[in-house]
Amino acid sequence: MDLESIPGVGEKTARALSELDDPERALRAGDVATIATAPGISQGRAARIARGAIRAEHDDPGGFLATDRAREIYREVLSLLKARTVTDYAAQRVETFYPSPRRSRIEEVQSFAGEALEREVDPDALEALEGVEPLREPGDVRVRERCLATTDAERYSEAREAIPELSVEVVEDAQGLAELARGYSTVIALDESFAGVTIEGDVQVRPDALENPAEIVPERPLAFFARNRERIRAAIDVHRAADRSDGEYDETDLAALEDGLARLDEDGTVAGDDELDRLTTAVDDLDAAASTAESVANDRLREAIREEDVTIEGSDLLSLVERGAGVDSLLSRELADEYADAVETARENLIDALDLDPGEAEIARRAFGDEPTFPVERDEDAISRLREELTAAKERRAGRLKRELAADLADQRETARRLVRDALELDVELAIARFADDFACTMPEFVPDESADAAETGFAIDGGQSPLLDEPLEAIDPVDYEVSGVALLSGVNSGGKTSTLDLVASVVVLAHMGLPVPADDARLRRFDDLHYHAKTQGTLDAGAFESTVREFADLARGGEGSLVLVDELESITEPGASAKIIAGILEALVENGATAVFVSHLAGEIREMADYDVTVDGIEAVGLVDGELEVNRSPVKDHLARSTPELIVEKLATEADEAATNGGTEGVHEPQFYDRLLEKFD
Structure with missing residues (x-):
């Protein structure tokens, strides 16, 4: 199909339509939802383009509605049909129905309408349709903790086009790769030459990365499902409420799709994983938990000092002063046990508050040193080290879960598309069924063109x-x-x-x-x-x-x-x-x-x-x-x-005759007058 041959489609619009996976199918089917996904094309314009494509497909010259009143009638019956749609999509989709003199077009819609009339209008399906909208591609997905690396300028261009979600860096050697690893959680090297090179950090050598972008950026498919999560769920509800027995969807597949969506948050992150939740909470709460542990230690030590009787001999005090000793030395000498107990309490408080595992707990214990100080202060280097460890563990866990979920949902993407598209088309069918029911409609019969009386039939x-x-x-x-x-x-x-x-x-x-x-x-x-x-x-x-x-x-x-x-x-x-x-x-x-x-x-x-x-x-x-x-x-x-007027005169003549018959004198000449008027209508 020559896209520019469609009425109303110029070079720019044709280019936008050509970006669709199968523009010809969408145009022939009047698939407004798919057409509207082309860049710069609204749903209303998509309906007009679809109508033009249908006319072109059936060689329809247009102009069936030849007068203003004819066009008004069309708009009025169309508005009655649109009033019975639930979704905005269906309201636009029915705009592709127009009166045509072409038998092929009439029969095409008759086939669709015939199936529609067999649909049961279920209130639950109508309610579920309220949540269905055409699927939308997510906006620009950017992943900042990962990058691609290559030594080849041509490979660099390919990578930017294939995986725009990640930064692509050009490096000269393994040293450049090592520098990237210090700035990114994960570096994916695209060159085979890096195989076997040992570099500190998460560096993966994946020469095939551009062939499997979903594995490298699972956020891409997950963003699609996250953006459309509620729409897909609503489409599943529509399918079940309508009890469509076309056998196209297996309940097992629907359950798997629902399960995948349940594991996905609306921001594209994985939901429902206890370990990831634990790590996320630990990273988010680390500073607050460290401050709380610090306060606990100081409160404990302050209470111990308040309750302890400390006795220092004069010679000992003089010796301490001569050595320049301060409170720390005094704590070390007189309250060593109490300090150790306060610090241990702080450590356990931090570990418990963040629900740390043994390896993480070992790093957390370093946040409070054994050397007595007052007030007790956390070691910021140890806290930073713990934050790095928790963040890295969180990202590793999230990355693995994203890859697993993306793999589970990968095969469901087309099912989700069909589910939503079918739900939207069902709305169109139900609108026809409701219109037919509300106005006691039937399918009309057209006299065959080849029949003997076709030319004489009106x-x-x-x-x-x-x-x-x-x-x-x-x-x-x-x-x-x-x-x-x-x-x-x-x-x-x-x-x-x-x-x-x-x-x-x-x-x-x-x-x-x-x-x-x-x-x-x-x-x-x-x-x-x-x-x-x-x-x-x-x-x-x-x-x-x-x-x-x-x-x-x-x-x-x-x-x-x-x-x-x-x-x-x-x-x-x-x-x-x-x-x-x-x-x-x-x-x-x-x-x-x-x-x-x-x-x-x-x-x-x-x-x-x-x-x-x-x-x-x-x-x-x-x-x-x-x-x-x-x-x-x-x-x-x-x-x-x-x-x-004739009926009114006839009524007056009848009443006058009855009055005269009953002996009335008033208006006795009136029957003759009315009879004379009636004669004029003969």
Whole structure:
């Protein structure tokens, strides 16, 4: 696939897309999450790119939605679908569904929607979906306690590109390697020439290091899982709640993935290892523990001095003064045991506080010397040595655990990707299933292109309920309506003519999106485009009127595969002229083989003006009940519906007749007046 051939994709965007592992798969599948991982591409733009790629794949010229009102209908039904998604991803993903005249695209989405309709909508799955988001690559991972070393400039460049997480140093010889070892916890030499060289410190000779970067920098895969830990966990919950029985995931693998994630902290460090926790705590608490031990020793010694009676003979005191002896000498002579006891207490306190092992405890004991002093002070060199030992042990332990965990999770990375991707796609499927359930939808049937009556078929809707009405489903009267060719739709005001057009438009748009439609049954042809002209507010000026007529002239020339829905076109100009213009438009559409429904209050006049037998359907009001119209919402074929004024006059005539029959004298001449008005409607 030529990426730059996709509508809206230029050279820069094509370069960004080419960095994906498999851009063609992502584009063909409409995988918005994967496309959005390309540099500089947001999720919204990813949806637009995916839609363009799908159009290119199916050779779809676009332009199915030919008018503003047609586009409004699409946005409204799409918003209903998006409202039933949980994740932002699914809301963007449904943007890749659009009405298309191409059979291959319609069938592709129909296959997806058919599987969606078989899904059980589990509340637990919907709740778990709230924690699922597309996976994200971690930001720059930097590891400062390790470095790579090489003597070769070319190898240096390769190393920087292969393992950017580590510093790469150029050395001339083993002495340079030894200097690096004093500044880094671990040095990884890339040259075979260093094999067998003995250097103090953790120096590893790994000529194959660049071939196995995850072993050298386990932080790389661990950062990925740490960044996406909660998203992956949520995807596992979705999978289990939805009880997907596709056999793609083994419960053992899921448990292993969960176990690996449980051993990982959100900062990418290994969790749940007691020894690593002990060493980490010891390093963190060392200074505080040493200070506490020091205080314990001084408190102990101070108490001993306070309680001890020290007697010094005059000659001994003189001898001490002559020698310049101070308190230390006095302690050594008179309180040697007490000092030794205080120091031992400090040592044990430090060892216990840091939970040190025997080797570490031996270093810790040197923090308090045997030579008496007051106050007792810790030996900073010994504390530094202990800190170095603990830190090195911690890093060795952490490094080993990271490598082990990274190895355990390495094979799970693709499983995690699929889990999250499938959970996000499941959200799309469940949105379709919820939409279909909320609006009592069914999959429509398209008349095969090769069938004998394909060219003559328009649409047939049974039990349709417009999803655009702001009413609960149970309050919406089902509508049956079928049109082949061109028809006029008449009916009373507020009888549902516009709602019927909206229903037809919604069914046609959803069907051409490949999605279920709000009806008990729907059968239609594949249309090339949808022209829906909404009711005009007021008479148009000359320029706007001319533009409108030009639009219909274009349809007359090339609208054979079009569906044309028009709501009260007569409002664009004077009633008399409107009837003539509409009659001429209908004639042209009939000759061209288009399918059309024109809502009009001038159906009778238009029929008289047309030079062919115009089909007139009617939404019939069966009467007035308590001042409200009682309407049969399904249009009656070949029937000119009565208007609201006619029904009102008929009601008044009936009431006047009843009053006269019952002997009323007031208004006795009214029946004749009303009868005269009724005759005008014949």
